Amino acid sequence: MPAATTQCLTFEEFERLPDQPGKLELLQGELIELPPAKLRHNEIAHRVFLRLLFVLAEVHARGAAGNLGKAFHEMGYRIGKKSWLQPDVSITHAGQESDDYFIGAPALVVEVISEGQTAAQIDGKIQDYLADGALEVWVLYPNRRHMWIYKPDGIAEQHAAPFQSQLLGGATIDITKFLQD
């Protein structure tokens, strides 16, 4: 089932929506409804989360990446006044402001693309994350086995092989390991 944008809501209206299967996000006041994530999507996102958790512990232990906080899976962020977004995996800024939710974009966002997501919604999220403080947005395309890294200066780089992440203290990121079955 594709992602559906059904209506425009305020954040307060969005917060009062009843629980339902799948995932709900608010993007510039538009409600985005995604069907329940499939097994493969969850497995990939889980591997990314575990890898980033490990990398972050390792780089923090050697005193690097002090600007980064914690890694999360499916954490929600209030982005501006009209968005509440829940990336598959994220790393907060060190000391990131929060109330009931984290405020502003995390330092790193990872989105694992599934078949239901529209190009306009993904692009809109990239723009809003970067405009609201994200340092990098990683968009992983499992079927094509590559990842685009979008940065605030309006440049994106594609990676299909292992690479060193400057944001993560020079740690090696191997996309193929995210995609292993």
Add this chain to the structure above:
Amino acid sequence: MTATTVSHMTFAEFEQLPDEPGKLELLRGELIQLPPAKRDHNEIADGVTFSLAAILREAHLNGKCRTLRKVHREMGYRVGASSWLQPDVSITHAAQRADESYFIGAPALVVEVISENNTAAQIDGKIQDYLAEGAIEVWILYPNRRHMWIYKQAGIAEQHSGPFQSELLGGATIDIAKFLQDQAEQAI
């Protein structure tokens, strides 16, 4: 309606499909069905076509862009063995191959105007295949956000929201705001 991928087929099977409203493409054997393009989408794509045709004509008159041939709207390209893609706007290579029915390989420049029906995976797949099959640049225009991503060889992309100089088009200034103006306004 979002773009749907209903089945796998060969190019020969794809060619035999009956006419129907909307747009059909074949991406690595997957049939992509899009509903009929809406007026706004068509007007923007027409505006891009109009701009690029004027730019290319001038560049050719000045002896530039000799590797580029012609601007097309909704032209079909056989891209690899199992894809037939139809970008909103394209510019062929000067030496673009063709058989009796279609251009062969990707054009030099592809422009896709994003509508709500396009999925992220399909757009990314097209970008990859166009670039792998000879496209020099793929421009992905997001009208709602009023910007454009330019995907290039070597796995690099750059975002533009204001006027910029296009090296591919002989240094011509590309103004995305003009793409998004009403076509009639643009002709004035």
